[in-house]
Amino acid sequence: MIDIVDKKDCTGCWACANICHKSCITMKTDKDGFDYPIVNESICIKCKKCINICPILHKQEIQNNPVAYACFNKDEEIRKESSSGGIFTLLAINIIEDNGVVFGARFNDLFEVEHNYVESVEDIKVFRGSKYVQSKIGYTFTEVKKFLEDGRKVLFSGTPCQVGGLKSFLGKEYENLICTDIICHGVPSPLAWDKYKNEISNGKKINNISFRDKTYGWKDYSFRMDFEDGTRYFEKGSENKYIRGFIGDIYLRNSCYQCKFKNLHRESDLTLADFWGIENINKNMDDGKGTSFIIVNSERGNQVLNNIQEKIEIKEVSLENTIKYNISAIQSSYNNPRRKYFFKNIFKLKFDKLVDNSLKEDFMIRLKTKVKKIVKS
Ligand SMILES: Cc1cc2nc3c(=O)[nH]c(=O)nc-3n(C[C@H](O)[C@H](O)[C@H](O)COP(=O)(O)OP(=O)(O)OC[C@H]3O[C@@H](n4cnc5c(N)ncnc54)[C@H](O)[C@@H]3O)c2cc1C
Incomplete structure (x- = not known):
């Protein structure tokens, strides 16, 4: 049966839950808001189908000419x-x-x-x-x-x-x-999104959301949230805290x-x-x-x-x-050490403050590493 020892080895694709004919795999949301499989061992018949179809355990190698x-x-x-x-x-x-x-x-x-x-x-x-x-x-x-x-x-x-x-x-x-x-x-993380969405809408009913509004062009895209009462939250992507946290690799x-x-x-x-x-x-x-x-x-x-x-x-x-x-x-995102800080404080701070703190501290860590390297060399 599937057993996720290290979270980096599960993409949350649900293939294992889909293949299990005994329905003994449920996808449980963890504290950071991501789904992982949990097996009910009392009904698992150990057929290993979940292990055999896991795309991480059995990664396909493709030969083609893109x-x-x-x-x-x-x-x-x-x-x-x-x-x-x-x-x-x-x-x-x-x-x-x-x-x-x-x-x-x-x-x-x-x-x-x-x-x-x-x-x-x-x-x-x-x-x-x-x-x-x-x-x-x-x-x-x-x-x-x-x-x-x-x-x-x-x-x-x-x-x-x-x-x-x-x-x-x-x-x-x-x-x-x-x-x-x-x-x-x-x-x-869906949890980070939920927090951001709830703080911005502040109880108002949402009609529509665009992460990539092109009012100021495609390269200079904006975040937009439209409400039922006719009002709108609109901010350039480069200034929007949710986009900044996403690009900054913190959640x-x-x-x-x-x-x-x-x-x-x-x-x-x-x-x-x-x-x-x-x-x-x-x-x-x-x-x-x-x-x-x-x-x-x-x-x-x-x-x-x-x-x-x-x-x-x-x-x-x-x-x-x-x-x-x-x-x-071809390259994975930067493994931001401030991710831990973000999720540790997700229920304590407002979203904007949380992202500001996470990104600021991250910059300090990078700066310190750079200075250390220079001193060393
Ligand atoms: C999480 C995420 C990260 C991305 N990162 C990059 C990047 O680093 N570099 C880059 O060049 N492009 C990235 N893209 C892709 C890019 O933003 C466009 O989605 C893509 O170019 C298709 O654009 P389109 O104009 O043809 O269609 P659109 O209509 O804009 O795209 C719609 C398509 O996106 C899919 N889609 C939307 N949201 C999701 C989601 N959450 N998960 C899975 N599929 C989704 C829809 O199913 C549909 O197939 C990313 C997209 C997502 C969702």
């Missing part, structure tokens, strides 16, 4: 609502118009982030836009399998570890499955600091990301409204991208040159 592109959706409205170049929406429309099903991360009624599926073009909008919180996968892998075995096309979108979990759970290739992942900085999942899925040979068919550095790679593809960086990882990915060719602007780019502007593709 090809990179800069591209964006020609539909200005969709691109504005999307975090990068709005490519995800086009892929999703393509699958649904072929009687398929699309899985992705959405907000529920409480503005928590969870995985779910949609079957109509109208509903794709619930997945649009990056939500910087670890999404709860739940039993979606089981649902994916059912749709695939019914012969439906399925587009599954998620983080690289979620795609890894799904592929392990399925255990075989399905012709009718397309997977897209993202270049992932790391996933923030990511433990596994993100030693991510086993940082790789250019991926299990997904397509990787979607922001094309940071586009101004240095291809100025014609940079109009400030959002450019996607796409890596085609498989022939199936290539076919799906071909299906949307007429609706996008696209240019092939060098993968090597582009990766240096988006190092999260």
